[in-house]
Amino acid sequence: MPSYTPPIADTRFVLDQVLGIDRYANLPGFAAASPDIVQAVLEEGGRFCAEVVFPTNQSGDHEGCTRHDDGSVTTPAGFKEAYKQFAEAGWMGLGAPEQYGGQAMPHVVSTAFEEYLISSNMAFGMYPGLTHGAIAAFLAVGSDAQKALYLPKMIAGEWTGTMNLTEPQCGTDLGLIKTKAELAADGTYKVTGTKIFISAGEHDLSDNIIHLVLAKIPGGPEGTKGISLFIVPKFTLDSDGNPGARNAVSCGSIEEKMGIHANSTCVMNYDGATGYLIGEENRGLAAMFIMMNAARLGVGLQGLGIGEVAYQNAVAYAKDRRQGRALTGPAEPDQKADTLFVHPDVRRMLMECKASLEAGRALMLWGALQVDLSHHAADEAERQAADDMLSLLTPVIKGYLTDLGYEIATKAQQVFGGHGYIREYGMEQYVRDARIAMIYEGTNGVQAMDLVGRKLPRHGGKAAMALFGLISADIAGAKDGRQAELAGKLEKALGELQAGMMWLMQNGMKDPNNAGAAAYPLMTMMGIVSLGWMWLKMARAAQAQIDAGEGDRGFLDAKLVTARFFAERILPDVGALRRKLEGGAEAVMALPVEAF
Numbered sequence: 001m002p003s004y005t006p007p008i009a010d011t012r013f014v015l016d017q018v019l020g021i022d023r024y025a026n027l028p029g030f031a032a033a034s035p036d037i038v039q040a041v042l043e044e045g046g047r048f049c050a051e052v053v054f055p056t057n058q059s060g061d062h063e064g065c066t067r068h069d070d071g072s073v074t075t076p077a078g079f080k081e082a083y084k085q086f087a088e089a090g091w092m093g094l095g096a097p098e099q100y101g102g103q104a105m106p107h108v109v110s111t112a113f114e115e116y117l118i119s120s121n122m123a124f125g126m127y128p129g130l131t132h133g134a135i136a137a138f139l140a141v142g143s144d145a146q147k148a149l150y151l152p153k154m155i156a157g158e159w160t161g162t163m164n165l166t167e168p169q170c171g172t173d174l175g176l177i178k179t180k181a182e183l184a185a186d187g188t189y190k191v192t193g194t195k196i197f198i199s200a201g202e203h204d205l206s207d208n209i210i211h212l213v214l215a216k217i218p219g220g221p222e223g224t225k226g227i228s229l230f231i232v233p234k235f236t237l238d239s240d241g242n243p244g245a246r247n248a249v250s251c252g253s254i255e256e257k258m259g260i261h262a263n264s265t266c267v268m269n270y271d272g273a274t275g276y277l278i279g280e281e282n283r284g285l286a287a288m289f290i291m292m293n294a295a296r297l298g299v300g301l302q303g304l305g306i307g308e309v310a311y312q313n314a315v316a317y318a319k320d321r322r323q324g325r326a327l328t329g330p331a332e333p334d335q336k337a338d339t340l341f342v343h344p345d346v347r348r349m350l351m352e353c354k355a356s357l358e359a360g361r362a363l364m365l366w367g368a369l370q371v372d373l374s375h376h377a378a379d380e381a382e383r384q385a386a387d388d389m390l391s392l393l394t395p396v397i398k399g400y401l402t403d404l405g406y407e408i409a410t411k412a413q414q415v416f417g418g419h420g421y422i423r424e425y426g427m428e429q430y431v432r433d434a435r436i437a438m439i440y441e442g443t444n445g446v447q448a449m450d451l452v453g454r455k456l457p458r459h460g461g462k463a464a465m466a467l468f469g470l471i472s473a474d475i476a477g478a479k480d481g482r483q484a485e486l487a488g489k490l491e492k493a494l495g496e497l498q499a500g501m502m503w504l505m506q507n508g509m510k511d512p513n514n515a516g517a518a519a520y521p522l523m524t525m526m527g528i529v530s531l532g533w534m535w536l537k538m539a540r541a542a543q544a545q546i547d548a549g550e551g552d553r554g555f556l557d558a559k560l561v562t563a564r565f566f567a568e569r570i571l572p573d574v575g576a577l578r579r580k581l582e583g584g585a586e587a588v589m590a591l592p593v594e595a596f
Contacts, residue, residue: 002313002426004054006046006116007361009555012039014362017541017551018534019369021108027376029095029106038109041094045113048089049120052082057121060262061429064254065203071250073202073264079124083205087157091117092128096135100151111301111368115361118305122433123262125305127160127200129298133291134161134212137229141279141287146231149241150210160206163291164195164213164232164268172446174214174285175223181215181230181275191215191232191275194252194267197440201266202234202251208243209234211268212291213275220282229284230275248273259432293394295441297367300397302437303405304360307412310430311353314412317419318346340415348569349411355566356404358559359531362538367397385466392455392463393530399447400527402437409434448519451526452504468498471533474540483539489567490532493574497525500578513585521581525574532571539563 015021015038024030060076067073075083086092095110096102117125135154138147153159170176179193191213195201202209211232220226235243252267279287318340325331326342340346370393373386413420413427420427438444456464471494478487500522508515542559545551 001424002058002309003316004050004119004309004312006042006050006119007308008039008042008046009552010358010361011042011112011115011365013541013555013559014365014538015108015112017545018362018537019108019365021106021369024106024372027372027378029104029372029376032104033106033109041105041109042112042116045091045094046116048085048091049113049116052085053117053120053124056082056124056262058426058429060121060123061259061433062261062423064261065264067202067251067254067264071202071252072204073251073254073266074204075264076262079262080205082124083127083157086128087206092131092157093155096151096155097139100147101155106369107371108365108368111365114298115301115305115308115364118302119309121262122302122306123260125302126260126263127203127205128157130163130200130295131157131159131161132298133163133294134210136294137163137212137278137287137291140290141229141283143278146276146278149237150231153208154210158206159208159210160200160203161210161212162198162200163288163295164198164201164211165288165292166197167194168196172442174227177214177216177227179213179215179270181217181228181277183217184274189215189217189230189275189277190272191230191249191270192272193270195270196267197255198266198268199263199440201264201268203264207235211249212278212288213270214284214288215275217281224285226282227284227288228281229278229287231278232270232273232275236274257436259429259434259436292441293391296394296398296447297364297371299437299441300367300399300401301364303402303434304357304364305405306430306434306437307353307357307360307405307408310409310412310427310434311350311357313425313427314353314415315350317416317425318350323417346415349415351562351565352570353408353411355535355562355570356408356531358538358562359534359566360401360404362534363393363397363530364401366534367393388459388463389467391458392451392467393526395447395451395455396523396526396530398441399438399444399451399523400530402434403444403524403527406431406434406438444523445520448523449516451523452508452515452519456501464501468494471529474533474536478536478540481540482543483536483563486536486539486563486567489571490529490536493529493532493571496574496578497522497529500525500581503578503582507584511585513589517583517585517588518581521577525577525581528570528574528577532566535563535566 056078063076065073065075093102094105095107098104131154138151167177181189181191184190213230213232214227215230216226217228236245236247238244248271250269252269255265321340322337326338331338331342370386370390374383377383409430413431416427419425475487475491504518538559542556546556
């Protein structure tokens with residue numbers, strides 16, 4: 001049976017020593033995030049995830065969700081009780097505004113808790129996760145009346161939310177949607193159409209489900225310019241704002257999926273359902289992108305969360321499993337065999353997992369801090385800089401961290417050997433669950449194209465230049481210290497990335513296919529360099545604590561060794577990726593279709 005322990009010490013190290021969130025105590029939300037409060041949130045949140053949510057993971061995967069003849073859906077045994085505790089404890093509103101009943105903790109703190117929730121049960125975590133995206137959309141484009149009506153219930157966890165984009169004939173190309181919203185005499189809209197792949201579309205966890213649905217108003221502009229966003233509740237609200245009559249929206253079926261079986265991924269049928277315009281008419285896609293950007297960061301967090309729990313179980317198995325002898329001779333002669341930890345290839349896999357996860361956590365929390373700063377920094381210039389940086393790195397966080405999550409899950413499974421392929425040990429579920437994160441909220445290929453086509457050139461490359469400036473400043477600050485070797489290797493990798501971007505600028509305009517073929521390698525290069533940057537920050541922070549005689553020496557020494565491993569074994573991949581990028585599109589596009 002698998003196990004899970006929330007990595008609280010590592011989270012605290014990043015928050016306190018690397019990001020120094022105490023420096024932001026003057027900003028809204030941070031004043032209440034004292035070290036003691038943050039520790040209490042992480043410990044209690046971690047306990048809840050490990051003791052209440054984690055036990056539902058394997059059983060929920062085996063049981064899955066059940067659709068009934070009336071279109072209703074029940075979640076697996078234990079989910080409703082766990083969700084009730086989740087809502088009553090206030091976890092849904094951890095980072096939400098106090099005005100609507102939330103606790104207004106910094107987003108960086110709520111992100112740390114959400115990692116633990118995902119590791120405990122990714123499918124369970126998707127129910128509140130989609131609700132957080134809907135809350136973000138209400139806060140950004142909802143009217144005051146809509147916020148007052150919906151947000152308190154959603155933040156309390158009494159109601160949940162969804163996002164409805166995809167249709168059978170279109171996924172990424174939303175200009176092709178057919179769902180229509182016709183204006184009624186009372187000012188509401190009648191929404192008709194079919195949406196597919198709707199996570200948490202129907203379930204029994206909450207009293208109401210607030211669907212945010214993309215649809216076209218007849219007579220509007222063609223393509224994406226004619227898309228509007230509508231609030232379509234499962235139950236329409238009575239005059240007191242409570243769930244009343246059942247709306248004309250139902251679950252037609254539950255998708256039979258590779259993983260995340262315990263999340264109800266639904267085909268949703270809208271048959272003239274009552275809907276309410278949110279935001280401006282024909283501006284729905286811009287409103288939905290608020291949800292999508294929040295969701296993309298959340299999906300990056302899923303890669304991290306699944307990778308973490310898979311890695312933890314691989315480490316436990318490697319410590320316990322005895323197989324063969326060390327190449328240098330028996331490590332434990334009194335035993336019939338040595339543990340898996342004596343084998344360099346097992347060590348390689350576990351070190352690659354550890355080095356990627358710890359840097360991934362730092363990058364994820366750094367990104368979450370940019371969310372906080374983009375809303376609450378003291379001056380507009382700092383808020384804009386944080387927003388620019390977050391916009392640039394969102395496709396990298398989503399794309400690269402989910403690639404890593406799946407890779408780590410498969411490496412962890414590999415450590416188990418044949419037992420990793422057997423359901424009892426839980427590793428095959430982590431591999432199946434991790435796979436979807438690379439696909440939804442825009443496939444990772446779409447993320448790479450978003451990075452190359454939109455984010456890098458935005459404002460003349462201002463954000464990219466700012467990011468490289470930050471990394472270069474940290475490199476310069478480390479060159480004369482104990483981390484000079486790491487800084488030098490990161491500087492070389494950064495140079496390879498910049499050279500690759502220069503090639504792309506010179507050749508992408510000549511042939512757009514060059515940009516398309518280069519996009520994925522470039523996204524991966526940016527991911528590796530970003531993680532290398534995090535390792536430089538962590539290594540310097542660990543060394544500073546050692547020099548001051550503070551902290552857990554074993555924990556800090558492990559940081560330094562893992563940083564060296566990343567520099568020696570992972571950063572060099574950036575150079576190889578540059579060579580692939582500079583290969584261009586000719587061979588990629590050369591074969592005629594019939595030759596495949």
